[in-house]
Structures are given as C-alpha cells and as structure tokens.
Amino acid sequence: MAIDFSKRPARPSGLSDGVEGRLSSWCRRRAPGLLNVVTLARQGVVRPMLPDKLLRILLAWRRWGITPPLGYAVGAVRHPDRPAIIDERGALSYAEVEQRTTRLAHSLRERGLDRDTRVGILCRNHHGMVETIVACAKVGVDVALLNTGLSPHQVATVVAEQNVGLLIVDSEFTEHITAVGETEVVLAWTEGTTGHATLEHLIGSAPARPLPRPPRHHRVIVLTSGTTGSPKGARRPDPGGLSPAATVLSRMPLRSAERMLICAPLFHTWGFAGFQLGIVLGATLVLRRKFDPQQALAAIQRHRCTSVFAVPVMLRRITELPASVRSPYDCGSLRVIACSGSALPADLAKDIQQEFGPVLYNFYGSTEVSWASIATPKDLRQAPGTVGTPPPGTVLRLLGSDGRPVRTGETGRIFVANEMLFEGYTNGSGKDLHDGLMPTGDLGRFDSAGRLFVVGREDDMIVSGGENVYPKETEDVIASLPEVADVIVTGVDDEDFGQRLAAYVVTREGSTLDADTLRERVSSRLSKFARPRDVVFLDQLPRNATGKVVPRELPDSTGSGGVS
The missing domain is CATH 3.40.50.12780 (ANL, N-terminal domain)
Incomplete structure (x- = not known):
C-alpha cells in the first residue's frame, strides 16, 4: 500500500x-x-x-466533574455539530449525544436505581453502549461492562455477583436474556420487533430538561479476561x-x-x-x-x-x-x-x-x-x-525474588505505580503492593537502552530439568517462521523433567510444515529446555472476544504421543 x-x-x-x-x-x-x-x-x-x-x-x-458527561457537555459547547459517534446506523453530533444522554438519564432515574444497584451492559461497539455509559454517569449509577464472549451461564453469574438491577443488552444475545431471569432488560441494538423496552424508547419518551448534579460519581466495573478462571470485576478509578x-x-x-x-x-x-x-x-x-x-x-x-x-x-x-x-x-x-x-x-x-x-x-x-x-x-x-x-x-521496576531491582538483561517481576491504579476487585480482594508499586503478574527484562521486554506471565514460567523456561521466548521464535500464522506455547507436566513445553500451531494455507521440521528450524535459536517437546497443529487457536488465547480450551498435547 x-x-x-x-x-x-x-x-x-x-x-x-x-x-x-x-x-x-x-x-x-x-x-x-x-x-x-x-x-x-x-x-x-x-x-x-x-x-x-x-x-x-x-x-x-x-x-x-472529570467524567464522560463533561466531555460531551464540552463538545456540545465547543463543536456541537461535530460527529461524536459514527456507526452502521449513521452519525450523532456532540449536541445530539449530550441531549440524548440527558433524556436517557431521566428514564434511568425513573426506574429507581440506587447506589447499590448496577447497570450491566452487554453490547457490541455502537452508539447505544456509549450513550448508556454517559447516561449512567449523569445519574451516578455504577456500570458493569460485560464481555460479549461470555456464555449465558457466565453472564447470569456475573449479573448476580455484580448486583445488576438493569441489563442493557443487544437483541442478538437472546439466550443471555433468558438466562438472567427476573433482571430487568432493555434492548440496545435491535433487529426487527422486540418484546422488551428499547434504548430508543427510553430516550424518546423522556424530557430533555437539565439534570441535577448526581449524588456521587459513578464507577465503571471492567471484567478481567477470565482466560484462566472466572472473570473478576475490577473497579476503575475516576x-x-x-x-x-x-x-x-x-x-x-x-x-x-x-x-x-x-x-x-x-x-x-x-x-x-x-x-x-x-x-x-x-x-x-x-x-x-x-x-x-x-x-x-x-x-x-x-x-x-x-x-x-x-x-x-x-x-x-x-x-x-x-x-x-x-x-x-x-x-x-x-x-x-x-x-x-x-x-x-x-x-x-x-x-x-x-x-x-x-x-x-x-x-x-x-x-x-x-x-x-x-x-x-x-x-x-x-x-x-x-x-x-x-x-x-510512571514508575516501572523489575524486582527479583528478594524484592530488589534486577540488573539490566535479567528477568524480574514487573511492578508499576501511576495515578490510575485500580481500586480493587468487586469481591473485596486486591493486589498486594510493594512500596506503593502494583504487580502486573508479568515477568520482564530491560535492555541496555532501558526498553522493557515482557517475557511471560509469572504463572506461565516453568521449571524443566531444573532450568527456568519462559514460553513466550519459544512462542516468538516459532511465530517468526513464515509458515506459521498463529501460535501459543504453554507448559505441561513431564515425568522426567518436571515440566516441558507444548506448542499449539496454526499454519498458513498451503503450508506443509510438520512437527519435526519445526523443531529442527527453531533448535539453533533456543536452548535445549526451551525447545517444544510437543507440537500440536490446530485449525485455529481458542481466543476470547478480546483476542486472548484461552489455555483451558486447548486440547491435551499428549493425546497422540505428544505430536499431531
């Protein structure tokens, strides 16, 4: 291009x-x-x-205050006719979003939502999701952003755990709507006729008169990816x-x-x-x-x-x-x-x-x-x-097992401090700080220019034959092969070495790459214990809605002698 x-x-x-x-x-x-x-x-x-x-x-x-409603109020003053949102159904200006979210906020207030009740949002990217977030901020009601990749059962669980009293949901998620039972549902993106109230109805039937100042700043609850377990709600700070x-x-x-x-x-x-x-x-x-x-x-x-x-x-x-x-x-x-x-x-x-x-x-x-x-x-x-x-x-440090900074080129746990660290999980748990620094859960190293390289998750590191092995190093080498379209490398149990690496590989169309050839071509760039013992070829990797691989959905690498 x-x-x-x-x-x-x-x-x-x-x-x-x-x-x-x-x-x-x-x-x-x-x-x-x-x-x-x-x-x-x-x-x-x-x-x-x-x-x-x-x-x-x-x-x-x-x-x-410094919340989403301020941004659209400022936009309505400075550039009212500028498009604020463009999606498949057209454009909305800053002035329109400001007015529509005020109307939606009035409708939400009429539903009697209180500070202990949250609004759940199960929507794809479109104007309705943005307008809901802004309207909830105008009312002072917390919102929980639900992953569209969750199963109906998972959505029902999250709705219960997060005390969701109103669920704003796209009409395509019919099974999820059924799963939440008695929870009030309002449809955001709709196709054809519906049996529920819609955002457009709520907006169109409410006044546009000014709203009072909300009694509190709302919080946005973002769910963790849940790739290794159930998703947790993380409270994002204002x-x-x-x-x-x-x-x-x-x-x-x-x-x-x-x-x-x-x-x-x-x-x-x-x-x-x-x-x-x-x-x-x-x-x-x-x-x-x-x-x-x-x-x-x-x-x-x-x-x-x-x-x-x-x-x-x-x-x-x-x-x-x-x-x-x-x-x-x-x-x-x-x-x-x-x-x-x-x-x-x-x-x-x-x-x-x-x-x-x-x-x-x-x-x-x-x-x-x-x-x-x-x-x-x-x-x-x-x-x-x-x-x-x-x-x-921003403070960024790599700390060893003794809690001291590691030297350049050495691997350490990544710790961070800035003004936007999260406020804890909604279940009451959090992350332990080290001198005001929060762990990311990743391992990394600095090069001589002070640039950070992430070598993997703390819980991904394996010990094979007494050696610390980081799957991401192997993953990067395999990904560099021209025949490879996608790959993830993970640790599996091994009777002789404690653990070994298994590579799950998606090849490009027309490729004839096999497991032995792959091992041979990466051997010169990897230490003995970083070479994949198991190589499994898949049509695609199991990824969630944000593109992260879900390890628990990978097949057993030992199903056919460790190689397929």
Whole structure:
C-alpha cells in the first residue's frame, strides 16, 4: 500500500520542534504539572475560547466533574455539530449525544436505581453502549461492562455477583436474556420487533430538561479476561484531572478532533481507554459492531480515520489479507495505530510498519495498573519485541525474588505505580503492593537502552530439568517462521523433567510444515529446555472476544504421543 506521508496533517501547535522540545524538557525538570498543560495544548485539547463558552464549560465541570458527561457537555459547547459517534446506523453530533444522554438519564432515574444497584451492559461497539455509559454517569449509577464472549451461564453469574438491577443488552444475545431471569432488560441494538423496552424508547419518551448534579460519581466495573478462571470485576478509578490523558498523549501523538476507529471492544480495558481519550480530544468515534479486517480498512478510507485502537489479533488479520484486497484502500490518513490487550509479536510489529509506515504504538498495561509503558515507532523499529519505556509520572521496576531491582538483561517481576491504579476487585480482594508499586503478574527484562521486554506471565514460567523456561521466548521464535500464522506455547507436566513445553500451531494455507521440521528450524535459536517437546497443529487457536488465547480450551498435547 503506497502512502504519501507528506500529506499527513500538520501539528496544531505553533511551536517549532526545537522550541517545543526545549520547553517540554524544562517542564519535565522544573514543573511537571505544567508539562501536562503543554502536552494538552500541543495536541489541541487546551486552547483559547470566548468567555461565554468558557463559563458554560466551567458550569458543566462543576456539575459533572472529570467524567464522560463533561466531555460531551464540552463538545456540545465547543463543536456541537461535530460527529461524536459514527456507526452502521449513521452519525450523532456532540449536541445530539449530550441531549440524548440527558433524556436517557431521566428514564434511568425513573426506574429507581440506587447506589447499590448496577447497570450491566452487554453490547457490541455502537452508539447505544456509549450513550448508556454517559447516561449512567449523569445519574451516578455504577456500570458493569460485560464481555460479549461470555456464555449465558457466565453472564447470569456475573449479573448476580455484580448486583445488576438493569441489563442493557443487544437483541442478538437472546439466550443471555433468558438466562438472567427476573433482571430487568432493555434492548440496545435491535433487529426487527422486540418484546422488551428499547434504548430508543427510553430516550424518546423522556424530557430533555437539565439534570441535577448526581449524588456521587459513578464507577465503571471492567471484567478481567477470565482466560484462566472466572472473570473478576475490577473497579476503575475516576481520573483526578486531565493528567492521565496528558501522560498517554506525551507518547502517542493523538490530537484534537481525531477520527478514531475503535476496533477493540468497548467492554475491554483497551477499547474503553480509546473511548476515554476520544472524549478528552473531542474526537469522532468510528465504531463497528463486529470486527472484519477488510471493513476496517474500508472504514479508515471512508471516514479518513487518523487513528485506530486495536488488539494484536486484529492487526494480524489485516496483514493476512491478500495484497490484492489491501492495496485498493487508501489509509494515508493514519497517524497512529494504537495496539494493546495482549503481546504484540515482533514479526507482526515489522509487518504493520512495513504496511502502514511509522505509525505503530504498542501500549503495555492491564486492567489493574492501566498503563506501564509505551513503545513508539522508533522503539519498535529498533527493537520490534519491546513494549517501550514508562511515560512521565510512571514508575516501572523489575524486582527479583528478594524484592530488589534486577540488573539490566535479567528477568524480574514487573511492578508499576501511576495515578490510575485500580481500586480493587468487586469481591473485596486486591493486589498486594510493594512500596506503593502494583504487580502486573508479568515477568520482564530491560535492555541496555532501558526498553522493557515482557517475557511471560509469572504463572506461565516453568521449571524443566531444573532450568527456568519462559514460553513466550519459544512462542516468538516459532511465530517468526513464515509458515506459521498463529501460535501459543504453554507448559505441561513431564515425568522426567518436571515440566516441558507444548506448542499449539496454526499454519498458513498451503503450508506443509510438520512437527519435526519445526523443531529442527527453531533448535539453533533456543536452548535445549526451551525447545517444544510437543507440537500440536490446530485449525485455529481458542481466543476470547478480546483476542486472548484461552489455555483451558486447548486440547491435551499428549493425546497422540505428544505430536499431531
């Protein structure tokens, strides 16, 4: 795909690169708070405005605080006609979203929801999900974002555990609606006639008069992925101001009035992060209910999207499209491809940059710690497997078993401190802190340039023949083989060595790769104990709705002598 990078929009800042760089450097040393203002001004978030508009924004801030309703109230003042959301059913302006969410909030208040009752949202990416989140914030009611990949039984369990009194759900999830029993249901995205109330009915039948200030700030409950067990609800904190956005924007050059294609599910931490950043930037959110790689390219071209939020498996599916399918789409408007949610393989980082240019940013974090590090295009060009370095205001340490920092090149547990650490799980449990630092559950190492590399999960490390072995190292080497389309490596029990590695491999169409050939081709790049003893070929890996592999759904690698 040919891209003319000279046609990319210029920065909104009027400062030269040199002056801007010196100013940022001075602020970082002498006035960290001012650095946030400089960052937000550079990205066009903070700028002069008429006194009457400023007064209206201050009144909105007094009413809503730093919450989603403030973003749409500000947008309705500053750029009321700008599209706020574009999905398959059209566009809604900032003024329309502001009014529609006020009406929806009135309808929710009439249902008598109290502070102990939550609204559950089981929706794909569309305007109804966004409007529900904003309306609940206007009422002060907590929301629980449910994974669309959960089974009906799991949804029923989560609804009970999270004390969900009202479930907003897309009509396609008919089995899930039945499973929740007596819980009140309102349909968001509908197809044809329904037997339930709908969001459009609630919005259309309520007044648009101003709402009182909510009695409390609502909380958003994001479910953990549940790949190794039942999903847990994690309470996300309210940002104390715009500094969290400034922290991310200091590394990812997102700008005011972005057109953001959010491919990652909004119920996922990464998709929700894109939504939050979009509010700050006054962005247009381009949403599609289901991800399709060719439709994603078409959306980028049609809406001139400047940024994309996606998880690695989505980017992989785009690169796997035939060149004849990809090449007709003009994606020259893209300045940022923001990737997170699971490990970004080094070969995929190279493919994306070759296809789209130096626009890839790899964001490492979790539901619990929000962000830890960000890799820029320069980082990924120099070290494709890295997750980068911590942004300003973030502390990132690698600690050994003795609780002390490890040396460069050594593997340690990853600990993080920033202003957006989660507030604990809804079941009352949390994560133990170490000197104010929260563990991510991952293991990593620093290179000589201070870049972080994640080598695997703490509970993924195996001991084989007395050696510590990290499956991700083996996984990356196998993934680099041109015949391999997808792979996961995991540990299994072994009578002689304690544990051994099993590789589950999906090959590309037409490949004749077999287990012996695979082992032979990776042997020179891996230590003896890091070579996979078992190799299982599958048509596809079992992944959840956010693209993470679900290990418990993998077949037994020993079913046919360890190799299939």
